[in-house]
Amino acid sequence: MTAYEPDWCATPADVIKAGEEIKTKRIKKSVDRTLRWLDDCLAASPAPVIAPVVGFNNVEERVRSASETAKREQVAGFVLNAFELEGDVRTECIRTSIEQLPANKPRLAYGYSTPESILDGITQGIDLFDGSYAYKMTERGRAITFKFGDSMSPPKDEEKPEKSLNLWDTRLAQSFDAIDSSCGCYTCTTPHTKAYIHHLLNAHEMLGPLLIMMHNVYQLEHFMGAVRNSIDNKTFDADKEAFMAKHNHGKEGSGSEGHQDEIDFESLGSPVKKNRVL
Structure with a gap:
């Protein structure tokens, strides 16, 4: 960070992956570990720090993570990860987290990238979004x-x-x-x-x-x-x-399906594209 001199940096977060039954003990450990990493980074980072808010789908741990993070006055903003949650659960968890955060510091959300989710996130109180949709x-x-x-x-x-x-x-x-x-x-x-x-x-x-x-x-x-x-x-x-x-809000498919390269893997050296007849 000292070498790059960024405008801001986000500290590491112990993010829990969805897809399996997660126990409360694991979620608590995730919050504790993320807060510990945050304190270590606040003491060492030369750049303004945007801190992650975690807690997976546990409302109590969401509240604890957000409120404890907000107590650190050095924190310049907050990151809310939404990749691991979907639908109404995501909306409820993000809303619960935002309620504990001060209104005068920006909130960045990862996972809200489509225009529909960006508009929904703004309604909830999110300020910054990733540009991965483009x-x-x-x-x-x-x-x-x-x-x-x-x-x-x-x-x-x-x-x-x-x-x-x-x-x-x-x-x-x-x-x-x-x-x-x-x-x-x-x-x-x-x-x-x-x-x-x-x-x-x-x-x-x-x-x-x-x-x-x-x-x-x-x-x-x-x-x-x-x-x-x-x-x-x-x-x-x-x-x-x-x-x-x-607008139609169905998933936009990939137009490249059926147009993949035809590669001759038996050729010597670099693979060579075969001629295509369109």
Whole structure:
């Protein structure tokens, strides 16, 4: 930390993995160990510390972890891990933790990455989120297309659109428009067309995912900016309701399925791609 000089750092947490029966004794040990590591790091870290709040699915231990962590005045903010929990249990545990935390210090949540979960997290009182959604969509060959607040257009028909565009879709092979004509990212303003990016994906060219990633990061940043404006204008609840009503919230599949590289593993030296007939 002394060498890197970060703006802030998060201390280690003893996070319990879901999938098996966890006893209360194990959860208590997790809280004790995380607090002990926090004290060690507070005494040594040259950077502001954001402290983890744990407790798995045990309400009492969630309260203890959050309240004990909040007592450390040196702590600059809090990390709430939501990877190990799902559904109503996650919502209840995060709410229980937040109730014990001061309102004047930021709360970062890992595991709230989709637009739906980000909006839900904001409602609960979370301030910061991870940006992994942009990367996950890029991996699937999908470009973010959803808007929020004033920039969101009203639905045109009863069919709810998906939140992203599948650029593996063969119907885009003759589509010579940008992904989003209103987008200011490099990909859309150059512009690189849907057909060209579709070709890059099919040819397994590195440029394809790079162009999608630039677009997705730009769009996610603007989504968060629109959310902040909505909160400032006191229209967040109505904008959230409109967003949820407009879009299809099913899981966005991977467009790359069925398009994996065909590798000749019997060739000498480096594996060679076989010619593809599309």
